[in-house]
Amino acid sequence: MAGYIGDKKYTGNEKIVLGIDIGTTQTAVSFAYLYPDDFTRVRMVNKWPGQPESIGSSKIPTLVAYRNGECKACGAEASEYTEDSAYTVAKWFKLHLHPSSMRTSDLPPPYGSHSGSSSFEVPPLPRSISIERIYADFMKYLIDNTRMAFEQSLPNGTAIWRRLKDTMIVTFTTPNGWDLTQQNVLRKAAITAGIVTEAKAHDLLDFVTEGEASVHYALAYTQTKTWLGVKSVFAVIDAGGSTVDSTLYECTSTEPKVLLEEVCPSECIQAGGVFVDRAAQTIFKEKFGGSHFGDDECISDMVTAFETRTKRLFDDSQNSSVVDFGSSRDTDRARGIIKGKLSMSREEVRATFDDVIKRIMDNCSMLLRGRKVQHILLVGGFGESAYLQKRLADLFDAQGVKVVTVQEPAKKAAAEGALIWFIKQTVLARISRVTIGVPVNVPYNTQDLEHVRRFLHIYTELSGEKYLPGGFSTLVPKGTKMGGEYVCTKPYLRHLPCRAADSASHLGSFECNLDVWEGEGSPMWKEDVYGCRFPQIRSLCRLKANLSALRFSLAEKGPSYGRYCEVHFEIVVRFGGTQLQARMQWKENGVLREGPVSILPNATI
Structure with a gap:
């Protein structure tokens, strides 16, 4: 998949650089071959096992399937084993790395609440499999497929990869709230996966926050000249699967290149798309408990259908939404199911979003309080939600703040942004969060x-x-x-x-x-x-x-x-x-x- 092209010729030594964004629910990898006196071209890996090429998406599910302690499948192929009792599938494992300061309360929600975060239960890791092992297995899968994509996309790609792989630079994206502890887990996993040796790990592995990667991506794909000027202050909200990173930047220069500085400590809260999915699951369990649609497999099918289509299409304009989860034989009119299609009222779908959107809006309002901000750049997988965009626009338009989005749904902003960050280094100064x-x-x-x-x-x-x-x-x-x-x-x-x-x-x-x-x-x-x-x-x-x-x-x-x-x-x-x-x-x-x-x-x- 075509990506960012640098505006200046590269002048350094020949090298390969990768950008890896392992999200809670979705993952993507970008790569670039840097060659002296040539323009840098960032490409996305968009051919993955088990994923039809016609989709054209660079995103894959963040899943690792194990059987008898051995890694058997990753990504889209692993999703085929989620209901197979012989396999254990690691999902949402990124949540196990979040520091305690980011984690939501374990207290039960108020009676009648469909809150997806107040009672959020992190799925357990497969038995006897450490978080470091899961990351290592997943990284090996990512690198193996990235190598094939690299070799197929460049003339003589196989020889180039073989020659430069031992000096390849890999940049991982991490939430704003992570620090050395989480970086060390990723570093050890990369060593175990054979991406780098222990001796070279500190030199060849780099880390950039998802927020900073996303601002580089957003600036590359928006018409910055129409809204960005020297001394202008803007916010970047990176809404992902499990975290929302919020950062405030001031532009200190636009020529010859855009330069930014953080204005205040960045924010990172545990909120995102998985909490909406969990709230939907709660509704389905309450609605179908005791019926033949209330078993775990059926509820799982409903949640999957809700996540892949219903949640993404919902913009609050329809009176009802459809969750297409079953076959033509599945009908229960009393509970709103006709031929495998469940009808959800507008209020029911809203309820799945309410808690998460409130947390995001409160966090944004706190970040912007007392500051003259004219624009909010909204990126990330959950940032593509039309309903989230609408709610933020409704809140901030009245305050004279414009919400700007980057319409590239097949891409993952942080993965490509990690390499744009490596190339451009737009952010000159950061603010200590602690x-x-x-x-x-x-x-x-x-x-x-x-x-x-x-x-x-x-x-x-x-x-x-x-x-x-x-x-x-x-x-x-x-x-x-x-x-x-x-x-x-x-x-x-x-x-x-x-x-x-x-x-x-x-x-x-x-x-x-x-x-x-x-x-x-x-x-x-x-x-x-x-x-x-x-x-x-x-x-x-x-x-x-x-x-x-x-x-x-x-x-x-x-x-x-x-x-x-x-x-x-x-x-x-x-x-x-x-x-x-x-x-x-x-x-x-x-x-x-x-x-x-x-x-x-x-x-x-």
């Missing part, structure tokens, strides 16, 4: 009442100074604008109980957490007076560095009977860009030295 900092030991101050309350935790260093553990030092406050080269430097001092000549065996390694504060403001402490971590603190990752190279930079201190060494160094963390990077710096005889720092994701899924 406060990021590190744990520190605080010099004890007898005049500070908070310090006195923590008196029992005092410890004494070799230097004789008293400290309190449990402090929090902010590196990046929430709302900070971070350009591509935004870095933070944190100085550290360690004491070694030895002389400089004996330091080699004492230096060891340095480790510290990089923590996230999900509350307001910037805290002074990460623990309460009892040493318990505050619930708003979450570990993002762990930084680890080998200090052995610092043995020639030590400062020996103390009296002759109690000599010790001080180790001074700095940890420099680069927050700009889409991946975290860190390094260690120290002075040796007045010369600045540098060393590597490993970034180890802390949390497990």
